[in-house]
Every structure is written in C-alpha cells, then in structure tokens.
Amino acid sequence: MLIYENKLVLAPMVRIGTLPMRILALRYGADIVYSEELIDWKFLRSRRKYNEILKTIDYIDQTDGTIVFRTNEEEHGKVVLQLGTCDSERALKVAKMIENDVAGIDINMGCPKEFSIKGGMGVALLEQPDKAFKILNTLVKNLSIPVTCKIRILDTPEATLRLVEKLVSSGIRAITIHGRTRHERPQHPVNTDTIKYVASRISIPVIANGGSKEIEKYSDIFKFKEMTGSSSVMIARAAEWNCSIFRKEGLLPMDTVITEYLKLAVDFDNSPSNTKYCVQNVLRELQDTPRGRKFLDCQTLEQICAIWELNDYCREKQKLYQTLGISGRWQVNPDELQPPNKRFKPEDDLTEVEEMKVCFIRANYTHLTLPKTELHSWAGKNGYKLPIYETKQVEKLFRTLLTFNGKKYTSSFWEKNKKFAEQGAALVCLYNLGLKTKEDLVALGSVIK
Numbered sequence: 001m002l003i004y005e006n007k008l009v010l011a012p013m014v015r016i017g018t019l020p021m022r023i024l025a026l027r028y029g030a031d032i033v034y035s036e037e038l039i040d041w042k043f044l045r046s047r048r049k050y051n052e053i054l055k056t057i058d059y060i061d062q063t064d065g066t067i068v069f070r071t072n073e074e075e076h077g078k079v080v081l082q083l084g085t086c087d088s089e090r091a092l093k094v095a096k097m098i099e100n101d102v103a104g105i106d107i108n109m110g111c112p113k114e115f116s117i118k119g120g121m122g123v124a125l126l127e128q129p130d131k132a133f134k135i136l137n138t139l140v141k142n143l144s145i146p147v148t149c150k151i152r153i154l155d156t157p158e159a160t161l162r163l164v165e166k167l168v169s170s171g172i173r174a175i176t177i178h179g180r181t182r183h184e185r186p187q188h189p190v191n192t193d194t195i196k197y198v199a200s201r202i203s204i205p206v207i208a209n210g211g212s213k214e215i216e217k218y219s220d221i222f223k224f225k226e227m228t229g230s231s232s233v234m235i236a237r238a239a240e241w242n243c244s245i246f247r248k249e250g251l252l253p254m255d256t257v258i259t260e261y262l263k264l265a266v267d268f269d270n271s272p273s274n275t276k277y278c279v280q281n282v283l284r285e286l287q288d289t290p291r292g293r294k295f296l297d298c299q300t301l302e303q304i305c306a307i308w309e310l311n312d313y314c315r316e317k318q319k320l321y322q323t324l325g326i327s328g329r330w331q332v333n334p335d336e337l338q339p340p341n342k343r344f345k346p347e348d349d350l351t352e353v354e355e356m357k358v359c360f361i362r363a364n365y366t367h368l369t370l371p372k373t374e375l376h377s378w379a380g381k382n383g384y385k386l387p388i389y390e391t392k393q394v395e396k397l398f399r400t401l402l403t404f405n406g407k408k409y410t411s412s413f414w415e416k417n418k419k420f421a422e423q424g425a426a427l428v429c430l431y432n433l434g435l436k437t438k439e440d441l442v443a444l445g446s447v448i449k
Contacts, residue, residue: 002077002103002146004174004205004232007031008221008246011209011236012082012108012150015277019056019070020264024257025239026075029246033079034234035069037108039121040085043068043094048101053324054268057101064396064416070268071101080104082150084111086120086131088138095139104146104173107135110209112152112182123152123182129166140171150176150209150234157197164198172204176234179210186213186237196229205231212237218248240281258282259308265301266314269321272301279304300362318364352408353401354432358446359413360423365444371426378435379404387429389422400425407432 010017010025012034022033046059046068059069071079081102085091095105108116109125109132116122125132132149139147149167154160164175177198179190190210199206208230215221215238225233238245243261244252258279265275276298286292291307298304305314360371369377376386387404397414398421409432411424427446430436 002032002080002173004032004146004148004207007207007232009176009207009232009234010034010239010243010246011234012037012080012106013236013240015274016240016281017082018270018274018278019072019075019268020261020270020275021243021278022079023072023074023264023268024243024261025246026078027260028244029248030239031078032103032232033075034106035079035081035102037082037084037111038069039119040083040087040090040094043083043097044090046097048097053321056268059098061396065414066416067271069098072268077103080106080148082106082108084108084116084119084121085135086125088131088135091135092138092142095143099143099145102145104148105139105143106176107132107139107147107149110150110152110176110178126151126154126163126182129163133166133170136167136170136172146173148172148174148176148207150178150207152178152180152182153191153194155181157194160194161198161201164202168202168204174205174207174231175202176207176209177230179208179228190214192224192227196227199229199231207232207234209234209236211235215245218245218250221245241284242282254282254286255308259310262305262308262310263313266305266310266317269318270301272299272304275301276304322361322364354407354409354428355412356428356431357412358424358427358431358441359411359415360420360427361444361446362420364446371423371430374435375404375426375430375433378433387426389425391418391421393418402426402429404429 008030010022010030010033014036017034017036025033043059045063046061049058049060051058056070056072058067061068079102081098083091083094083105085107108122111122113122117124136147136149149172154163167175177195179192179195180188195206195208208224208228211224212235214224215235221233235245242251242254242257244257261278280287283292287296295304295307302311302314305311379386384405387402389400389402391398391400396416398418399414400410400421402409402425409425409429411428413424415421415424427436427441431441
C-alpha cells in the first residue's frame with residue numbers, strides 16, 4: 001500500500017507526465033510519480049492490452065488507436081493515476097478499470113484552466129464540496145487502492161481548512177495542496193503559511209505543491225517541506241525543467257538529462273510530438289539558439305535524437321520494434337469500437353480491389369520520397385492520369401480507396417488520419433505496379449504480420 005509520508009513526488013503535468021518522464025523521475029530519486037491528468041470519458045472509451053513488444057500495459061483509445069495511458073513494471077506500486085472528472089459514477093468506472101495497474105487514484109481539484117472549469121472539473125469542484133466529497137467517498141468505499149485529491153487554496157486559511165476537513169472526511173489517504181488560489185499563476189508567490197495552517201490541523205498527510213520558484217536544488221525541497229509543515233513535497237515545473245532535481249547527488253547537466261530522457265522515449269516508442277514537447281520544456285530559452293532552432297524543425301523521433309547523437313540508437317531500436325510488429329502501434333478496426341460501430345456499406349464492395357494489410361509510418365521516411373509523391377511522379381513520367389483518392393472515416397479512423405489506371409487499391413489498415421490513409425493506399429499501388437517489393441515494405445515497417 002502506498003505511503004504518503006516523507007516522499008518526493010513528481011506532479012501530474014499535462015503532456016509531461018507520460019511514461020518516459022515518470023521512469024526518469026523514479027531513476028533520479030522520486031518516490032511517487034503521477035500521470036498527467038486523464039479525463040474520465042476519454043479513459044472509458046479505451047481498452048486494456050498488454051504490449052508484448054514494449055512490455056507495457058497500454059490503455060488504447062478505441063476510436064483512433066492512440067495511447068491514453070501506458071505503464072510498466074518499473075513504476076509498479078509507485079504510479080498514481082490523476083483523473084479529471086465531475087461525476088462519481090464515471091470516476092468509479094475508470095478507477096475499477098485500472099485499479100490493478102496503478103498504486104493510487106488522485107482526483108484533480110486544482111486545475112484552473114478553462115477546459116476543466118467548463119466541464120465542472122478541476123477547481124470547479126472546490127465550489128461544490130458536496131459533489132467533491134461524493135466523488136472521493138464513492139472511490140474510497142469501492143477501491144482497494146488509496147484515493148487522494150489535489151486542490152488549490154481558497155482566499156483564507158480558515159476557508160481552506162473547512163474545505164479540506166470536508167474532503168478528508170471522505171476517507172482519502174492524503175491531500176495535495178497547491179499554495180495558490182484558482183486565479184493565481186506561477187508568477188505569484190506561493191502561500192506556504194496556508195499550507196502549514198492546514199497541515200497542522202488535519203490527521204492525514206499533506207503533500208505541498210507550488211514551490212518550484214523556490215526549489216533550485218535538492219536541498220531546497222526540504223526547506224519547502226519545512227516552510228509548509230507538510231508530510232511530502234510534490235514538484236512540477238522544477239522537475240519539468242530538470243528532472244534530476246530529485247537526485248541527492250545534485251543536478252545533472254541539461255544535455256545529460258535530455259539524452260537519458262530520449263533513450264527512454266525511444267525505448268517506450270513515445271510519440272515524436274510528446275517527446276518534442278518534453279524536450280522543449282527542458283531547453284526553455286535555449287530553443288532560440290542555432291541548435292534549438294534545428295531541434296524545433298524536427299518532425300520525427302530520429303531527427304530529435306540525432307541532435308543529441310542518438311540517431312543510431314533510435315534507428316536500431318525502431319528497426320527491432322518493426323521486426324517484432326509495427327513499432328508498438330495498435331491496429332483498431334471500426335467493428336472493435338465500443339459499442340461496435342459502422343462498417344463499410346454494401347456499396348463499398350472491395351471484391352475487385354487489390355488489398356494488402358500495410359500501414360504508413362511517417363518516421364521511416366526521413367530521407368525518402370513519400371509513397372504518394374513517388375506514385376504521382378511515376379504516373380506523370382509515364383503519361384498516366386494522377387490517381388484518385390476516396391477516403392472513408394469512421395469515428396477517428398481513416399481508410400482510403402485509390403483508383404489508378406482503371407484499377408483500385410487499398411490497405412486494410414485503418415489509419416489515424418486521412419493523409420496517412422492515402423499514403424498507405426499508395427504503398428499498395430506501388431507494390432502492385434512492381435515499384436516496391438515485399439522486402440521494401442518490410443524494411444519500411446509497413447507490412448502488418
């Protein structure tokens with residue numbers, strides 16, 4: 001069972017708290033790591049699968065095959081799922097889905113962003129203490145793992161304490177208090193006195209948050225802990241900027257942190273966009289340097305890795321994953337949607353179509369001509385009209401039927417966007433024209449086994 005006394009905690013940060021960063025924080029010395037906030041309705045449309053390639057547990061969005069949440073054995077017993085919700089029934093459904101894969105569930109009552117507030121989540125729950133209590137109490141009564149919540153302070157210490165006492169009475173195991181009000185932002189000073197006032201008057205552990213401006217080195221964490229009278233300290237931006245803040249031995253150079261993070265991003269097949277975002281937050285003002293601007297131009301994981309001389313590591317790892325089965329990606333079909341969704345209509349009869357199960361992996365075309373461009377170039381040189389693309393969409397899945405020179409081609413692999421679906425159909429056409437061999441497709445990671 002997770003203990004919240006005397007712990008160093010990685011905060012739930014949007015787009016930062018994915019698996020690579022959580023693992024890095026644990027390796028540097030964090031005791032508990034929180035996922036980024038995940039919204040209940042998004043989690044409810046996911047399905048749990050074990051990823052044999054990456055040795056991870058993946059929760060897959062059944063509308064487009066993207067990863068909602070990914071975890072592994074290294075963070076078992078140490079990862080807390082932070083949930084965005086305004087409904088006790090939905091919250092419980094999500095919590096029961098993931099109860100055996102996480103160490104605890106935390107309800108976000110501290111996010112001041114408009115999206116959360118309009119949805120009745122985040123700080124909106126602080127104005128509805130009865131609803132907040134119901135969500136927490138429902139989880140406490142029905143789960144075998146600890147339940148916590150994260151709040152912001154109210155206008156006075158007394159008002160904050162009254163709210164906290166209400167939430168504590170739900171049976172939660174700990175509470176995180178961010179020392180700013182819903183209207184304050186990082187440039188405002190953190191109110192350590194209010195956190196201390198509350199911490200000295202309740203019976204469960206208080207995790208203090210909001211001190212990143214005061215935390216520049218490892219010893220500062222404990223100064224903040226003493227200032228707030230808290231049981232533990234949760235670190236957000238200081239860890240976002242340099243995750244080695246958790247190291248007893250002291251901070252590591254920025255490039256060392258980025259290199260170690262990138263290796264984990266490659267190991268866990270993290271998306272290039274999320275990887276890029278995390279590195280941007282480490283670089284900060286150094287994005288406006290020659291190397292920083294080169295980094296900002298990167299589109300693929302290999303391109304990002306090349307800047308830190310990890311391109312060979314990235315390329316070899318991705319090749320390995322491709323031989324094992326398509327870079328760790330999941331295939332989702334419309335008939336697998338929950339509930340089962342629309343299929344191709346009868347007029348979409350594919351009996352006269354050349355069909356292959358191939359997909360388009362953008363990362364493998366860093367220095368290569370894209371399939372559509374190659375096909376169009378070949379058609380123009382040989383006097384053919386350009387192909388016609390007809391794309392079907394079901395929820396967030398796409399599949400293209402390509403017509404060229406009187407014949408039709410398609411891939412049976414449903415892609416996550418229209419552009420990728422068109423490229424996949426072009427690959428099928430190139431293969432049937434003899435412009436791509438089976439070996440070519442395998443080398444590109446395009447053939448689905």
